[in-house]
Amino acid sequence: MNIPTYIEKGAVKNHAADIARLGSRALIITGRNSAKENGALRDVLDVMEETGTRYEIFDEISENPPVSEIMRARGRGIGKGCDFVIGIGGGSPMDAAKAVSILLFYNSEKEDFLYTKPDKNKGRAETDDYGQTICFPVICIPTTCGTGSEATGVSVLSRPDLRTKVSLPHRVYPSLSLLDSTYLMYAPYKVLRNTAIDTMAHLIESYINTGATPESKSLCIQGLKLWSKGKQVILGNRKVGYVKDEKPGNVSDYVRRSSDPEKAMADEITDLKILEDMLKASNIAGKAIAITGTSLPHALSYRLTYEARVAHGPATGIFQPGFISFADEKTQKELFRAMDFKDMDDFKSFLGKTCDIGNITDVEYSILVENSIKDILAAPERIKKVPYPVNREVLENIAG
Incomplete structure (x- = not known):
């Protein structure tokens, strides 16, 4: 899967038009602090203002997020009519953004849907030619140097019922990945x-x-x-x-x-x-x-x-x-x-x-x-x- 990826200083602002073309209202998924402290959230909001793109912020993602957080974010996104998702941070916000995108698109499904393998014959989800679950576009903006979630279709969430972490059976590849080492200067x-x-x-x-x-x-x-x-x-x-x-x-x-x-x-x-x-x-x-x-x-x-x-x-x-x-x-x-x-x-x-x-x-x-x-x-x-x-x-x- 060839993901449009840009590794450069000022990557977010340099690709404002690429961000704006993916939807009319973004659901921005972050943790509570780091995206604010390192400037990544500020850069994204500047792009939203510059391009006239509406947005909603969900900044409640914890480390190793459980499905309950995904459901809360999905509810926020549905309520505001969001049609694309931006994940800012480490693996947790980016993985969460992928999961939220699925549930935003299939907005009548419950949380168990995330752990159900896509099967268009059963009418619950469809995949494209790359095996990706069809859903709303996702943009990944990493602010750490470890997970690589911006380069994969994988999303891993905590399962309190199983007392472990589990990879979703869905694949959601980012529509755009923007990497800027400036954000790491604040890590x-x-x-x-x-x-x-x-x-x-x-x-x-x-x-x-x-x-x-x-x-x-x-x-x-x-x-x-x-x-x-x-x-x-x-x-x-x-x-x-x-x-x-x-x-x-x-x-x-x-x-x-x-x-x-x-x-x-x-x-x-x-x-x-x-x-x-x-x-x-x-x-x-x-x-x-x-x-x-x-x-x-x-x-x-x-x-x-x-x-x-x-x-x-x-x-x-x-x-x-x-x-x-x-x-x-x-x-x-x-x-x-x-x-x-x-x-x-x-x-x-x-x-x-x-x-x-x-x-x-x-x-x-x-x-x-x-x-x-x-x-x-x-x-x-x-x-x-x-x-x-x-x-x-x-x-x-x-x-x-």
Whole structure:
């Protein structure tokens, strides 16, 4: 699926006409704070005013949103007559935007519709030639460097009834994706770190995958090489972005505060380049998993994220060494070379410094992992993606 994608400074304003042509009233989906703090929401609202496009804002999306939030957003959109959706933020708002678009289009359906595979013979949903559920257009504007949701048709939501996260059977590919590394200049360190680990996980899991193609493997190596340029940022050894008391539109203070304005301006340019590489790596990772899907580490991570509130990136990252260890030696060397790690020990050391899973006790971890293993063994489609034999013993070894 070829998604119109633009990675450039000022991407939103540069493509105002492309945004406006997708509908007459936008439902803007965001979290509570970040889209305001990093300037992305302001840029979108400027475009709405400039083009005369009406809009409604729903800024109540939480991390790992449940279906109840989707239903509330859908209700707001129906009430205002919205006919396209803009998701601003990390994976949660973008995934939510896709789900909302489906329920806006099929506005008489209940929440169970989201988990019902499209079947035009039953009259509940139709798909186009690309397998996408026909729905209202979606625009994705990422403000983190991890999920790659702007490059895929996938939407993952929390299922409180199952105590985990589940991918919808529908595919909704964005009609437009706009990426601007300026927004990352306002991201807290932990957000950059955690989402970048998710990018790495996507690329590794797509590479070690029975669905891998020459194209997806090439994307993975390209993405990992770009990703490696941000390793010092992920480790916290290089600080990037603006100080926390600065707001969009007040960037001049960043320069004035320095005793050397020219150096400060040069640092800003360098920061933006590093962050753009991290943003590009995330987008490439999204393209790769759009071909192959994710694999065992993601499946193992969902209960950690839902039940123990571990950030998604670290929850997938901790399982990568075990996942790689069962791959053939050639594959391992290719991956470590692309990521610029000397060997497995070097890789483990990096993850030990960057994957914070909080204060989970050994007993809690064991219970969550055991339930995750049961989930995987009951879902053969997950195991089919792995190019080596998988059984309980292998899963226990990957989980450590």
